[in-house]
Amino acid sequence: AQKVTQAQTEISVVEKEDVTLDCVYETRDTTYYLFWYKQPPSGELVFLIRRNSFDEQNEISGRYSWNFQKSTSSFNFTITASQVVDSAVYFCALILANAGGTSYGKLTFGQGTILTVHP
Amino acid sequence: GAGVSQTPSNKVTEKGKYVELRCDPISGHTALYWYRQSLGQGPEFLIYFQGTGAADDSGLPNDRFFAVRPEGSVSTLKIQRTERGDSAVYLCASSPSWVGTEAFFGQGTRLTVV
Numbered sequence: 442a443q444k445v446t447q448a449q450t451e452i453s454v455v456e457k458e459d460v461t462l463d464c465v466y467e468t469r470d471t472t473y474y475l476f477w478y479k480q481p482p483s484g485e486l487v488f489l490i491r492r493n494s495f496d497e498q499n500e501i502s503g504r505y506s507w508n509f510q511k512s513t514s515s516f517n518f519t520i521t522a523s524q525v526v527d528s529a530v531y532f533c534a535l536i537l538a539n540a541g542g543t544s545y546g547k548l549t550f551g552q553g554t555i556l557t558v559h560p
Numbered sequence: 561g562a563g564v565s566q567t568p569s570n571k572v573t574e575k576g577k578y579v580e581l582r583c584d585p586i587s588g589h590t591a592l593y594w595y596r597q598s599l600g601q602g603p604e605f606l607i608y609f610q611g612t613g614a615a616d617d618s619g620l621p622n623d624r625f626f627a628v629r630p631e632g633s634v635s636t637l638k639i640q641r642t643e644r645g646d647s648a649v650y651l652c653a654s655s656p657s658w659v660g661t662e663a664f665f666g667q668g669t670r671l672t673v674v
Contacts, residue, residue, distance in 0.1 A: 484649065488662040553601070
């Protein structure tokens with residue numbers, strides 16, 4: 442069975458600080474996808490990024506960056522120069538895929554990290 | 561519609577009653593998922609549909625829970641003999657197919673069993 446662990450329950454920062462959200466996963470499968478979702482107070486989960494298990498290249502998108510390290514089974518997410526609008530719950534998730542890279546079925550989510558950015 | 565729509569947004573019911581939660585996926589999306597999110601937890605998988613059929617219902621907690629998607633679009637999650645422990649936010653998501661694409665989530669139905 443798969444497992445996703447987000448050890449940080451809550452993080453509080455002041456605006457403009459950088460913040461890193463940790464995610465560690467467990468799976469015996471070699472082919473999978475990892476995701477980060479944002480859940481603002483409205484409740485809707487907003488997709489941020491997807492990475493497949495064969496691509497360990499780090500990615501930067503604006504103020505967001507992701508560090509995927511297969512050796513440590515980690516997929517950490519960094520927000521640079523945080524803003525109040527970044528306040529939300531952030532979820533890391535995993536989905537299995539077949540040998541051809543086709544993902545299927547259910548997402549396994551971590552417990553989430555509550556990020557509060559103070560002005 | 562533009563996004564995944566779930567109705568009602570809030571539902572309060574008495575213990576022992578029957579409830580139905582509705583999900584309208586994004587038009588054209590063939591895959592549909594139901595998750596349950598308890599307070600302070602991540603979403604937990606319940607069931608997913610590929611078209612009209614349930615491809616995986618391994619997350620349904622017991623036989624009081626049932627979901628249908630008769631025409632491959634709208635889905636209804638049905639809970640019989642509700643219990644206080646069923647109180648949670650029920651999230652629906654859809655994706656264009658079951659292969660390799662991210663799921664788009666609705667805002668959820670908050671179910672409270674009193």
